[in-house]
Amino acid sequence: MADYRAEEERDEFCNRQEGEKRMIVQPTSLEDPKLNKLKEVLVEWINKTLKFEHIVVRSLEEDLYDGLVLHHLLRRLAGVQLHVEEIALSTEAQVRKLELILTALNEALEVNEEKAKWNIKLIHSRDLLSTLHLLVALASRFQPDLVLPVVSVEIVQCEVTKSGIKADKQTEFITFQSNSSAELEKESNKECPIDELFKLEAHKIETVKKAILHFVNKNMTSLGLNVTDLDKQFADGVILLLLIGQLEGFFIPLCEFFLCPVGSSEMLHNVTLALDLLIDQGFPVQSVDPQDIVSQDVPATVKVLYSLFKRHKNK
Structure with missing residues (x-):
């Protein structure tokens, strides 16, 4: 041929x-x-x-x-x-x-x-x-x-x-x-710090999660939002999108995502948009599957939040 x-x-x-x-x-x-x-x-x-x-x-x-x-x-x-x-x-x-x-x-x-x-x-x-x-x-x-x-x-x-x-x-x-x-x-053959984190003892994982949670809430207070459960509250993509907008300094039009998502397809839409925005801004989250976030996969969620924390923790 x-x-x-x-x-x-x-x-x-x-x-x-x-x-x-x-x-x-x-x-x-x-x-x-x-x-x-x-x-x-x-x-x-x-x-x-x-x-x-x-x-x-x-x-x-x-x-x-x-x-x-x-x-x-x-x-x-x-x-x-x-x-x-x-x-x-x-x-x-x-x-x-x-x-x-x-x-x-x-x-x-x-x-x-x-x-x-x-x-x-x-x-x-x-x-x-x-x-x-x-x-x-x-x-x-x-x-x-x-x-x-x-x-x-x-x-x-x-x-x-x-x-x-x-x-x-x-x-x-x-x-x-x-x-x-x-x-x-x-670098791509090296393990991600978050992958290595989840091999450690549970109390060390919780310490890192608390630091990230504190970082998230510090940047969400101006919107009147408070996150108490890192594992579950990012599954629908709404808080993640708002957090990205706050940290990266741009407004995401409400018509682009579902503010009150109903069902997994709308949640997946939100999370996919969030990851696309992060990739566009140069965040190393290409390996994260949006479905993992929707499914409340903790390592995937923490990996995304850690990338934001790493860039903006000193601002």
């Missing part, structure tokens, strides 16, 4: 204009486990980022070419709202939409359009290599703690000349191993 796709790309490229270039991934590289792992990580990252928008991506090649997902990523990550149609059905409409989106993405990434390894034509033609380059750039810019596997692929760079197709084999790096990513990978 991979061989057939590569041949199909080459045949299509033969009809291009003179001087035009295209990089085609070798079939053997398409089957590389590291490449597949990178795709899985990026798909998971996109779905987690857009979870609140009810968008699910299954294929990087098939789900990003029309601009819908990229538009939502732009709005979610960079806070840029473009006035474009939500769903573009025709090719012309999709290309127009992509032009606006990629221009805004390049500005957010501070990437010169001429030096970018992606463009409208490549993204719209479902080119995997350019799509990966764009997504890796976005992840590196907006979530630098996301650990990406180091991936390189063998490519054939094709160029249309007067005498036919000129092909040159090269190695293309999609991700690199930087010092910072190496450190992050080491």
